[in-house]
Amino acid sequence: MIGFGILALLLAAVGLYGTIAYRVSLRTREIGLRMALGATRLNVFRSVVGSALTIVVVAVTIGEVLTTVLTGIVGSVQENVGPTPMSIHVIVGLIWIAIGVTASYLPAARAARLDPSVALRDE
Numbered sequence: 001m002i003g004f005g006i007l008a009l010l011l012a013a014v015g016l017y018g019t020i021a022y023r024v025s026l027r028t029r030e031i032g033l034r035m036a037l038g039a040t041r042l043n044v045f046r047s048v049v050g051s052a053l054t055i056v057v058v059a060v061t062i063g064e065v066l067t068t069v070l071t072g073i074v075g076s077v078q079e080n081v082g083p084t085p086m087s088i089h090v091i092v093g094l095i096w097i098a099i100g101v102t103a104s105y106l107p108a109a110r111a112a113r114l115d116p117s118v119a120l121r122d123e
Contacts (some may be wrong), residue, residue, distance in 0.1 A: 035119070
């Protein structure tokens with residue numbers, strides 16, 4: 001079961017990376033325009049990582065709330081199912097936020113290296 005859990009975590013991390021990379025590719029012209037108007041590479045990097053972390057934090061919050069509610073429902077129907085300790089919820093949330101930062105690093109670094117003239121010509 002631990003192996004399947006790790007495999008699911010890796011697949012979700014790859015999916016998160018793909019989603020972030022796709023969103024950055026859609027914003028190529030916007031990023032090029034910002035850089036042409038004077039945004040620094042650090043500003044672009046922070047913008048991409050910040051937008052990715054916003055999505056991850058909202059998703060973690062929704063997931064943790066749903067987990068708490070559904071665990072209570074299952075616990076009322078099934079024996080030997082109790083509430084999950086809050087420390088587990090915090091640890092899982094921090095793991096997902098770390099995965100979000102890791103998954104957003106490469107697309108953010110790629111966006112920060114973007115040449116504004118190429119990005120503005122790209123269609």
